[in-house]
Amino acid sequence: MTEKLALVGIGKIARDQHIPAIHGNPDWSLEAAVSRHAAVDGVDHFATLDELLQNRPDITTVSLAIPPQPRFEYAAKALKAGKHVMLEKPPGQSLAECYALEALAKEQGVTIFATWHSRYADCVPDLKDWLSSRTIKRLKISWKEDVRRWHPGQEWIWEPGGMGVFDPGINALSILTEVLPYRVHLSQAILEFPENRATPIAAKLTFVDPGGADMSADFDWRHEGPQTWDIEVETDRGSARMSLGGERLEIDGVLAKEGANHEYANLYARMAALLKAGESDMDLSPMIHVCDAFSLGRRIATDPFHF
Structure with a gap:
């Protein structure tokens, strides 16, 4: 139907x-x-x-x-x-x-x-499966893009509730909370706020991993070079690098998979499946990390931002 x-x-x-x-x-x-x-x-x-x-x-x-x-x-x-x-x-x-x-x-x-569209990127299930049998030693997220390119003239992102750099950063957090075989929590955040804006333009996050892994994230909306959406992981049995927001996966420096942008197609397929099953999906774990960042974050004023 x-x-x-x-x-x-x-x-x-x-x-x-x-x-x-x-x-x-x-x-x-x-x-x-x-x-x-x-x-x-x-x-x-x-x-x-x-x-x-x-x-x-x-x-x-x-x-x-x-x-x-x-x-x-x-x-x-x-x-x-x-x-x-x-x-x-x-x-x-x-x-x-x-x-x-x-x-x-x-x-x-x-x-x-x-919906968390980045969770439905092609390589996310592969990284999740690879991590399920390994011990993480270090995980680093680098999510750096140009706000003028992706949100031209959109003032709502700079208003309370708009989340600023966490609008794209929450995509990385949605992947993190999907691929990890356990929960982590935020221990520290440094948030850079343009002096004329109510939401941050950059953020550095540090997480507590129950196994003691070094885990962090770096979000920046001032990045004018190649756009960067990477997650790098070192484990007890090799390393992985997922790039392009989840479309490309390298294992030990060798290309393991290269996908395409099917995220929103997968979202609507998931919604159809939920309707047929009579179920809902309201996982809020990425949102919890953002709220904790605003709660724990040390605020630093930086240069004004203008479109």
Whole structure:
């Protein structure tokens, strides 16, 4: 059975990722778009979620591709209307919001899915399997990109709830929490805030590994050279390097796998499977690390940022 879906928020990520993934999956039919400023050819358009819910009661699933600050209100309204909900990452601007949505979905008997697209990169399962039989000695995350390239003119990322450099950094944390065979927790964070912004532009994180491994992450949004999304691991039996955000994996310096960008296609396949099973997926472990970073982080002022 094909599920009728509405996409809320028609920005860059919706056009680049969500719409192609939906059209490429026979389990889904994109029936409507909700946006005040944009439309999608060939589907119903509504300016507000209220208009959608009033005029298209046949739509079963709502996918939210909007900034995290207003997401709770939209998600809660859709859940109360009996709709299944997909949440673009991060699933909310606070843990309390996310837990409240999880409880509401359970109460309404519908599916909710906190999507972490980087977990669905091609090489992530391979690194997880490789690590499952090894002892980690050192793990280093380097997630460095140019905010002007990936978020041109988007002011919401610099406002409270927008998370700043943790908007991409949480992608790395979603991979970390997926591939590790155990839990780790944050012990220290250094956060660099532009003096004219409310969220950080760079962060250095240190984790406590139960086995004593040296584990850290370095996020930076000022990187103008080659974009870097790497995880390097040294173990008792060899080393691994996953790059391109999970599309390329090297083992002991030799290419083991090179994939392609299937992340959002895999997300919508996962959502279809959740609906068929009558289940939800609201893993918040990446979000916990971000909240801990803001709680533990030592704040350092740096140069103003302007687009």
